[in-house]
Amino acid sequence: MNEDPLGLDVVYIQAKRYAPDNSIGRERIQQFAGALVGQGANKGVFVTTSSFTKGAVEYAQRVPQRIILIDGMELTRLMMRYGVGVRTERTIELRRIDLDYFEEVES
Numbered sequence: 001m002n003e004d005p006l007g008l009d010v011v012y013i014q015a016k017r018y019a020p021d022n023s024i025g026r027e028r029i030q031q032f033a034g035a036l037v038g039q040g041a042n043k044g045v046f047v048t049t050s051s052f053t054k055g056a057v058e059y060a061q062r063v064p065q066r067i068i069l070i071d072g073m074e075l076t077r078l079m080m081r082y083g084v085g086v087r088t089e090r091t092i093e094l095r096r097i098d099l100d101y102f103e104e105v106e107s
Helices: 028-041 052-062 073-084
Strands: 011-016 043-048 066-070
Touching: 011 028, 028 043, 028 052, 028 066, 043 073, 052 066, 066 073
Parallel strands: 011 043, 043 066
Antiparallel strands: none
């Protein structure tokens, strides 16, 4: 994915659809970091529907490449925030009295 229109900065993405109890471990993040190095990339995003182990998170924070980890909970928040893969079920409109409308006018 190109981060800018000229393609000067490329961000690599890896996504895994795993069951909630199948966490991504340090080894997977090491493999991803190695793939980034192999491509000459400095930035990567690793997305999973499950979670990351503590070792995976610590490793991602230590490597020179910038690796963003997005777990299932964060993925859900992002989907809701940006309206991706979700639909509005119900909209509620709240109204209140506009007191300025009823202000007395001096004559």
